[in-house]
Amino acid sequence: xxxxxxxxxxxxxxxxxxxxxxxxxxxxxxxxxxxxxxxxxxxxxxxxxxxxxxxxxxxxxxxxxxxxxxxxxxxxxxxxxxxxxxxxxxxxxxxxxxxxxxxxxxxxxxxxxxxxxxxxxxxxxxxxxxxxxxxxxxxxxxxxxxxxxxxxxxxxxxxxxxxxxxxxxxxxxxxxxxxxxxxxxxxxxxxxxxxxxxxxxxxxxxxxxxxxxxxxxxxxxxxxxxxxxxxxxxxxxxxxxxxxxxxxxxxxxxxxxxxxxxxxxxxxxxxxxxxxxxxxxxxxxxxxxxxxxxxxxxxx
Numbered sequence: 001x002x003x004x005x006x007x008x009x010x011x012x013x014x015x016x017x018x019x020x021x022x023x024x025x026x027x028x029x030x031x032x033x034x035x036x037x038x039x040x041x042x043x044x045x046x047x048x049x050x051x052x053x054x055x056x057x058x059x060x061x062x063x064x065x066x067x068x069x070x071x072x073x074x075x076x077x078x079x080x081x082x083x084x085x086x087x088x089x090x091x092x093x094x095x096x097x098x099x100x101x102x103x104x105x106x107x108x109x110x111x112x113x114x115x116x117x118x119x120x121x122x123x124x125x126x127x128x129x130x131x132x133x134x135x136x137x138x139x140x141x142x143x144x145x146x147x148x149x150x151x152x153x154x155x156x157x158x159x160x161x162x163x164x165x166x167x168x169x170x171x172x173x174x175x176x177x178x179x180x181x182x183x184x185x186x187x188x189x190x191x192x193x194x195x196x197x198x199x200x201x202x203x204x205x206x207x208x209x210x211x212x213x214x215x216x217x218x219x220x221x222x223x224x225x226x227x228x229x230x231x232x233x234x235x236x237x238x239x240x241x242x243x244x245x246x247x248x249x250x251x252x253x254x255x256x257x258x259x260x261x262x263x264x265x266x267x268x269x270x271x272x273x274x275x276x277x278x279x280x281x282x283x284x285x286x287x288x289x290x291x292x293x294x295x296x297x298x299x300x
Contacts (some may be wrong), residue, residue: 006087011078022049033104105209117201127215162193224272228279
């Protein structure tokens with residue numbers, strides 16, 4: 001990184017959730033260490049909030065860029081936009097609510113651990129496996145966290161196989177030509193783990209920064225079969241590619257398949273467990289017949 005204060009760019013990819021983006025912006029504006037750049041990678045003007053750009057201080061360069069739909073494509077578009085003009089790139093999901101000390105914690109963490117090139121923070125709470133949290137609930141949890149005096153940052157886990165894409169940060173110098181795999185379409189299941197695994201250097205989970213992953217839901221899931229297919233086909237593809245270990249890929253696929261079949265007995269209102277299970281079985285059959293590929297979900 002630069003011998004002076006490093007430049008931090010924040011990339012947020014979003015589709016069809018302008019209200020969620022509007023709710024995120026105040027937390028970015030409130031950071032004790034302001035971002036140097038903020039890039040919203042969207043697919044159309046309607047994806048962005050009503051005044052997401054104008055809310056930031058003049059010192060922060062804020063841009064909205066357009067990309068083809070798909071999380072890996074949008075993340076690559078954002079990455080290409082800031083490469084060469086920042087030292088640290090941070091990826092937040094549009095429903096991640098950061099502590100006000102997050103960007104400062106990321107900067108301090110990279111300064112403290114020179115062998116670390118990728119970090120994911122501590123989740124105060126994660127709503128992805130439940131009904132999710134609304135903005136008020138997330139704000140309360142983050143506010144209570146920020147009221148506590150900061151403690152010395154720790155490495156919670158080292159040698160991670162990948163990072164959690166809702167909040168991950170990288171040294172730009174370590175990224176080089178690495179990009180998100182655009183063969184993983186739409187929501188890109190495991191694209192975060194794959195990308196992080198291919199970036200050189202250490203990968204850690206740390207409490208140097210924290211936040212709440214709201215796990216925002218847009219009503220009942222409408223593409224359970226697509227996600228279910230990806231839950232098996234993507235780990236299989238990434239294992240063959242070499243970015244996931246066989247043990248990790250098998251554990252991930254088995255855990256999701258078991259959860260879907262168990263959940264069919266008492267399905268959550270927001271999850272299409274039957275569709276996911278059907279997608280699991282289609283992927284399993286295509287893996288067995290060597291026909292599985294991530295792009296297949298575009299045909300389902």
